[in-house]
Amino acid sequence: MKETTKILVAGVGGQGVVFLTNLLVKAALLADIPVATSEIHGLAQRGGSVTAGITLGEHTYGFLEKGGVDILFGLEPLEAQRCASYLNKNSIAVIDENRILPYSVNSGNAAYPDIKMFVDYLKKNINKVIYNVESPEGINSVQRNLYVLGRTCHEVDFPIQSEFIKKAIAEIVIKDPEEKCLAAFMLGLTKEEIIVESK
Amino acid sequence: MENKVADILTSYSSPHKVSAIGNEAVARGAIEAGVNGVFSYPGTPSTEISEIFNLVSNYQNDSNKNPDDVKNATYFEYSINEKIALEKAIAFSIGNKSALCVMKNVGMNVASDPLMSITYQTIIAPLVIVVCDDPGCHSSSNEQDSRYWGNMASVPVFNPATPAAAYEMTKQAFKLSAELRLPVIVRTTTRVSHTRGMLEYNEINADKREAHFDRMPEHINIPARTATAHQKLLDKLHSETVDPFFKNFNKVHFQGKHKSTAIISSGVSTSYLLEVISRNGLEDQLELLDLGLIFPFPEKDVAAFLQKGFEKVLVVEELDPIIENAVRNIVQKQNLTCQITGKEESQLGNTGEFTLGQIDQVVGDFFQVETIGKTGLNGVSAYDDSLPPRPPALCSGCPHRASYYALKLIVPREDNDVILCGDIGCSGLGALPPLKMIDTINHMGMSISMAQGLSEALKSKKTKVVAMLGDGTFFHSGITSLLNAVYTKANMLVIIFDNRTIGMTGHQDHPGATHLDKYNEIQIEPLVKGMGINFVETLMPFDMKDTYKKIDKAMAQEGVSVLISKAPCVFLPDYKEFTKQDDKIIINHAKCNTCHNHYDHGISCSKKASSGSNLTRAIAKIRATERVDSKDQSCPANICNHGFFNSILEKDYKTALDMVRDKLLFSRTCGDICHRPCELFSNHESNATIPIKQLKKFVSGIDENFNDFSSALNQIEQATPKDKHIAIVGGGPAGLSAAYDLIRDGYEVTVFEKEEAAGGLIKYVIPDFRMDKQGFDVEVSQLAKMGVQFKFNVSLGKEMELEEIANQFDGVIIAIGLGKSNELEAVSSISKSKKYDSMNFLKEYNLKTLAIQPGSKIVVIGGGNSAIDVARSAKRFNEDNEVILSCVETESAMPAFTEEVEHAKEEGVTILANSYVEECTEKGDLKIKLHQFDSKKHLQDINCDYIVVAIGQQGNVEEYATIGDKNLTNGNKIKADKYNGFSNYKNVFVAGDICADNHMSLIGAIGSGKRAVIGIKQKLEGYKYSYEGLNALLHLNHKEKEGAIANPIELEGDITEFIKNFNLFQSCEKCNHCIDNLGCPAMIKVDGKIIIDEPKCTQCGLCIDVCPNDAIAWEKELELVNE
Secondary structure (H helix, E strand, O other): OOOOOEEEEEEEEOOOOHHHHHHHHHHHOOOOEEEEEEEEEOOOHHHEEEEEEEEOOOOOOOOOOOOOOOOOOOEEEEHHHHHHHHHHEEEEEEOOOOOOOOHHHHOEEEOOOHHHHHHHHHHHHOEEEEEEEEOOOOHHHHHHHHHHHHHHHHHOOOOOOHHHHHHHHHHHHOOOOHHHHHHHHHHHOOOOOOOOEOO | HHHHHHHHHOOOOOOOOEEEEHHHHHHHHHHOOOOOOOEEEEOOOOOOHHHHHHHHHHHHHOOOOOOHHHHHOOOEOOOOHHHHHHHHHHHHHOOOOOEEEEEEEOHHHHHHHHHHHHHHOOOOOOOEEEEOOOOOOOOOOOOOOHHHHHHOOOOOOEOOOOOOOOOHHHHHHHHHHHHHHHOOOEEEHHHHOOEEEEEEOOOOOOOOOOOOOOOEEEHHHHHHHHHHHHHHHHHOOOOOOHHHHHHHHEEOOOOOOOOEEEEEEEEEHHHHHHHHHHHHHHOHHHHEEEEEEEEEOOOHHHHHHHHOOOEEEEEEEOOOOOHHHHHHHHHHOOOOOOEOOOOHHHOOOOOOOOOOHHHHHHHHHHHHHOOOOOOOOOHHHHHHOOOOOOOOOOOOOOOOHHHHHHHHOOOOOOOOOOEEOOOOOOOHHOOOOOOOOOOEEOOOOOHHHHHHHHHHHOOOOOOOEEEEEEEHHHHHHHHHHHHHHHOOOOOOEEEEOOOOEEOOOOEEEEOOOOOOOOOOOOOOHHHOOOOOOOEEEOOOOOOHHHHHHHHHHHHHOEEEEEEEEEOOOOHHHHHHHHHOOOOOOEEEOOOOOOOOOOOOOOOOOOOOOOOOHHHHHHHHHHHOOEEEEEEHHHHOOOHHHHHHHHHHOOOOOOHHHHHOOOOOOOOOHHHHHHHOHHHHOOOOOOOOOOOOOHHHHHHHOHHHHHHHOOHHHHHHHHHHOOOOEEEEEOOOOOHHHHHHHHOHHHHHEEEEEOOOOHHHHHHHHHOOOOOOOOHHHHHHHHOOOOOOOEEOOOOOOEOOOOOHHHHOOOOEEEEOOOOOEEEEEEEEEEOHHHEEEEEHHHHHHHEEEOOOOOOOOEEOOOOOOHHHHHHHHHHHHHOOEEEEEEEEOOHHHHHOHHHHHHHHHOOOOOOOOEEEEEEEEEEEEEEEEEOOOOOOOOEEEEEOOOEEEOOOOOOHHHHHHHHHHHHHHOOOEEEEOOOOOOEEEEOOOHHHHHHHOOOHHHHHHHHHHHHHHHHHHHHOEEEEEEEEOOHHHHOOOOOOOOOOOOOOOOOOOOHHHHHHEEEEEEEOOOOHHHHHHOOOEEEEEEOOOEEEEEOOOOOOOEEEEOOOOOEEEEHHHHHHHOO
């Protein structure tokens, strides 16, 4: 692992941005990695955009900057695209094709961006893109986030070892059955026929 | 949350490392300091602190969970507002219990009154105030800098940079407060409160305080004491007591020898700087002074730091240059030479939040080094610029949305007659699209003050002002303002959205909370009634009809009125009682965005898709007391009566007229003489019908619109030329209606007319007292302007032969009417000067060539509409004329329209029904022997001057003999296919009275003309649809509905007011109402179709009442209907 890793989690209120952030914090603590976060979630419950920064390593405090993110977790494609300026040529972007249409799109006053075009742009310009278009059956939104996290751990040299993430799931999950959450993570982690978009 | 609490509660002894957000760290610091009581009003970014104490307190006060120590449990309350919170915290301290008071930045404004005076007096036990600022206004109405309160109120202020610092400073703040006997402020910002970092928890102070009250002169604030108290206060602040705290919290990082540059910073800026310095390896080049205790300003420490001899000093702080100014002050006082780089020089500015990247750049510029600032991707702005924003919205199922929606149905937003004053909290989200039901939002509780002030200011205007606020905001600061409104006799409506919680910040308790035994629940209705407000009503917002009624009624009240819209927040457990958890909402796509008026959606429709017009339809759905299905009032010309009616409701009379003209040219003429089958055939059970004819007369009567035929001309311009030429024989209403449809569809059209002008029976036979003749001429004259060619004075069978034109043209429509009047044998011997048939009588009447002596006695024979027209014309020709009408039918069986018969009688025509002319002789005047028709007995003898025979017409077969006998009826009418008017001869179609199945009426003629056009289109273009008005057209020959005539609705006064009780229902293709006007997040549009996002749907059922197309329903209820 390099000295510091900066992760940006982006999504929509209610999607699990805060949950995923807390999970990664827990996993980092278990792995004895210094961790800090910075969140803005005042109006999260009302369906607005939510982002959280997670920084791993000494001398970081959870703060992110444009061009300074190593891993982007976009739990919703439009929100991922909104964070594009935080990426640099070495970044990894994980984009889950789990669209939530904002009102302006619903009402026809704005167009949802062409995500395929954005993914193609990223493929040419950053280190790696994991564009998840699969939704395993019987999975809720929290578990879907874990599935995507599993896929990411499978595909890239994730700074927190999977075993700590598994332990963290066991500790942090409250509402959902723990086994289902673990299973979702493992499904992403071990699935063989995962298609990874790589430069 | 439970975990966090457990964590905070259980780690009593041995120090251990944790990860916590700043707010958790503050709470833990206070717990370790042994806080006894916590008082708070929730507000982001401070809320988590109070939430932790709420849980801690509930836990500690639970004798099951905490059996040993309940008496020492921490007291916690969500106070009614910040002022009360601080006052009660002060009182707690006076009672020798330590207190913590927590609020957001703007809360301190409310709490400032007690703060400003207590400092002149004394507290006893320590009192710490935590204020969380929000640079960047993530969730606040301003980004005020709370550090000023230190200077303003003369209280110490800590300003932590990290969660660890926040923890330590909170803990020490209690200590400092105890030593100074002054409140101490810990001020954080969003980026500290909501940042997670590592820190170490330590032991909890186990010393128990004994509560007591000691009488002290300081507890009484009187002016005589305050002057000296002020000096004592300043002495406290500058005493040596503070020094150790300065030492602890004003730290120098990277100390070294002979450095020429330094940075002074405070708060989160220090964290940014530490990261930037570390990653750029600048530790050797500078010293960094982090100021944690910023008031009283650590003048000695800063002076000592500056005296180290730096050449350049950078000051970094968010918001106002408070530290910078103090540093400059010291530099000047100490006569130092160092150069200060402050906000102006670094361009960091006084607004918003700093970012890591910004600090990196400023540091790079300051040290003139190339920092490893991050670079983004090339061309990224093409992707992240101008993306659709995602603002927060009211939750799906939110009762506020229901209230706002009902208000939207009542309050027109186009004018400024109603001003809507909103307030802080979830209810403020009603300002966002699509609801947009708020004109002002200020600060907590201002809605009620704004409303009473505006209504006073605008007193002379017709303005109604409405204040709208949540229950939390009402309790916080609305009550006193409402009292002021009552007392000053304001004129306003207050709507309180009572969802029994503080929603926006995450459902904290307030006086309306029901779900905790700990609090007394306060009901708003008796509270406001107790203020002396007469009009107070509580409504349940999901009952849309009732909500509409109550808001409508309340809007009309004078003085102060209050509506309480009461339903729990979707996050409260009892919300479920208001919804159907065991059912599911489904959308019937056969009704959603579907037009049932046209099979062929290519047919022109003047109804524009607009959220305003759909809103009108939605209003009708909720407001109307009579709901009529539009298909029960269908028109043989298939006018979209639904769209027509709703355009009038919307006061869009031009569109209403255009919707008529989409189907027929003769709108004003129909308004005059149509026999309104759409009304008479209504199957509506309550007999209620929409007075379509009178409405048509109304919209056609607006000359400006009437004379504007541009919509039809546009249709012609846009039509694809068909390169086919159609001949229409006969320029009456049937032929002209066919011409109107064909020319707008891209056909070439020539009309052949035997008279010298077009118009047929309408022009020559219908008397002028029944209709606006000039208006009809205007309507007819449009056709020539539209490109229809006319050939006048040409008769079939004389100047041209049917076979010939059938060969010449691509299609022919015969609409020549009935050319021959039926003759009455009994009058055959009467001389021509005394005898008329109805046609020539009416023609002479209309052409004003009728030569009848005044005071004549005229007998009209016949019971049809022509007979009635003759009788009425004869009477009107000279009022001294005596007119008798004899017909074989009984009066109720007369073929004439009942209304016309009634008019004739009113005008003085004598009707002798069930009679016939046995004999008519001429001896100077005429002598008629009338017999009773059924019994054949003699009835009476009449001497008269004229007899008019009006017993119908038949076709003049000579004109169209080539068509063949087998295609004719025995009245010489031409048989035609009932679906398309085809005559069975070549390319000839039939319309109007000459057509065998035609109903002898204006609308019958129009409908059959339109039907023949469909026949032409089917034949020439392979058009696949049937005639859209076929059912209503064929239905014309049915008997009129009995009784419908008895009480025709008379329109009175404001026509749109009058019809407000009706909803003429039909689904419409141009509907996007739920998206345009409601915006429930659980309703989304995918590929043009509205669908319910089930995981988001709360089963509140609001959308069912909202849908003007009736396309949304409960699944179970629908199953019942289907069974």
